[in-house]
Amino acid sequence: MQKIKAAVCHAFGAPLVIEDILIAPPSQGEVEVTLDAVAICHSDISYAEGAWGGFLPAVYGHEAAGRITAVGPGVSGFAPGDSVVVTLIRSCGTCPSCAGGAPTLCLTPYDGSQGPLQMPDGSALMQAMACGAFAERVVVDQRQIVKIPDTLAKETAALLSCGVITGVGAAVNAAQLRPGQDVVVIGAGGVGLNAIQGARIAGARRIVAVDMSEDKLDIAREFGATDGVLATLKSPWKACFKALGGKGAEAVLVTVGAIPAYEQATRYMGVGGRVIMIGMPHSGDKASYEPVIMAAIGQGMIGSKMGDVVIQRDIPWMIDLYDQGRLKLDELISGRWRFDQINEAIADTKSGAARRNVILFDH
Numbered sequence: 001m002q003k004i005k006a007a008v009c010h011a012f013g014a015p016l017v018i019e020d021i022l023i024a025p026p027s028q029g030e031v032e033v034t035l036d037a038v039a040i041c042h043s044d045i046s047y048a049e050g051a052w053g054g055f056l057p058a059v060y061g062h063e064a065a066g067r068i069t070a071v072g073p074g075v076s077g078f079a080p081g082d083s084v085v086v087t088l089i090r091s092c093g094t095c096p097s098c099a100g101g102a103p104t105l106c107l108t109p110y111d112g113s114q115g116p117l118q119m120p121d122g123s124a125l126m127q128a129m130a131c132g133a134f135a136e137r138v139v140v141d142q143r144q145i146v147k148i149p150d151t152l153a154k155e156t157a158a159l160l161s162c163g164v165i166t167g168v169g170a171a172v173n174a175a176q177l178r179p180g181q182d183v184v185v186i187g188a189g190g191v192g193l194n195a196i197q198g199a200r201i202a203g204a205r206r207i208v209a210v211d212m213s214e215d216k217l218d219i220a221r222e223f224g225a226t227d228g229v230l231a232t233l234k235s236p237w238k239a240c241f242k243a244l245g246g247k248g249a250e251a252v253l254v255t256v257g258a259i260p261a262y263e264q265a266t267r268y269m270g271v272g273g274r275v276i277m278i279g280m281p282h283s284g285d286k287a288s289y290e291p292v293i294m295a296a297i298g299q300g301m302i303g304s305k306m307g308d309v310v311i312q313r314d315i316p317w318m319i320d321l322y323d324q325g326r327l328k329l330d331e332l333i334s335g336r337w338r339f340d341q342i343n344e345a346i347a348d349t350k351s352g353a354a355r356r357n358v359i360l361f362d363h
Helices: 042-048 154-161 163-174 190-202 214-222 236-243 259-268 291-296 311-323 339-350
Strands: 002-008 017-023 030-040 063-071 083-086 137-141 145-147 182-186 206-211 227-230 249-254 269-277 300-303 333-338 356-360
Touching: 002 339, 017 137, 017 339, 030 083, 030 154, 030 339, 042 339, 063 137, 063 154, 083 154, 145 311, 154 163, 154 311, 154 333, 154 356, 163 190, 163 249, 163 269, 163 311, 182 190, 182 259, 190 206, 190 214, 190 249, 206 214, 206 236, 214 227, 227 236, 236 259, 249 259, 259 269, 333 339, 339 356
Parallel strands: 182 206, 182 249, 206 227, 249 269, 269 300, 333 356
Antiparallel strands: 002 017, 030 063, 030 137, 030 356, 063 083, 083 145
16 A cells, blocks of 8 residues: 545544545556546535535545556556546446446445545545545546546546536436526536536527526626526526516526525426436435425426436547537636645635635645
């Protein structure tokens, strides 16, 4: 095992501690990636605050890019020196979900507490989200990575690992938007902006962004929203109906984990509409609905994990869209931070002003 630096969570809600840890070499089907950049996702923050429980100590982080520095036996199609993005989507490739084209719903469990990470004394250290990318290096399954062009900046590529694929994928794969349909996106943060981009790419007629901040609504318009509605209005769904010409939306994409957003989401739907549940509330939080209305007019709700993507298919497609100027990535980065500033970057992300803060590693 080799020694690396990582930002370790020892107690929920406490600052992360940058310290030496141990990482094992890649085993069967695994690769080692030396990271150049990792973005901070709200899911990392929620985990570190104990929103969903879990084993401690742990290393979070899952939105990363770097270069392969070692490969284990059985790895095919990758070699040291390859530039890659690293995702949390660890799929076996053979279970019914994977074989059916839904690797984000892989049924094969993975215990990160038995993964490649250890504390210096040999005690267990959780590789959270099958990734543990708040560290100088990661060891992950080869199915979690996608090769990218060397010319693509790693800080830009890192965003493709989660926020971009989750938002764009939710619009294209989960909502299955068609040209001419109307969309409401609740939340104009990192994932919300990408859901807006996905709706635009899919050919939506009107895209209404709903957020608590007027500044964020202005940014949403830059990413493709045709209209913006403040969530602080007494009945924001009425303003959405007006923007959509007196009708509800075919798809309502909820990109935040706030329960009020989920409570109100069904009000934005039109006849036959659907709510796509993307944002992750804390465990135990509940929302209530009146199901008779949805049953009567053919409405529905569906969860979307990681945009229902197949990363080997969807990430190269999104890179191509970026190269064509049809997908904004660089504009998503609101701050660049050193590794030793990770707690400051997390605090800035929690403030709600950031689109995506990116940690850059100095090798």
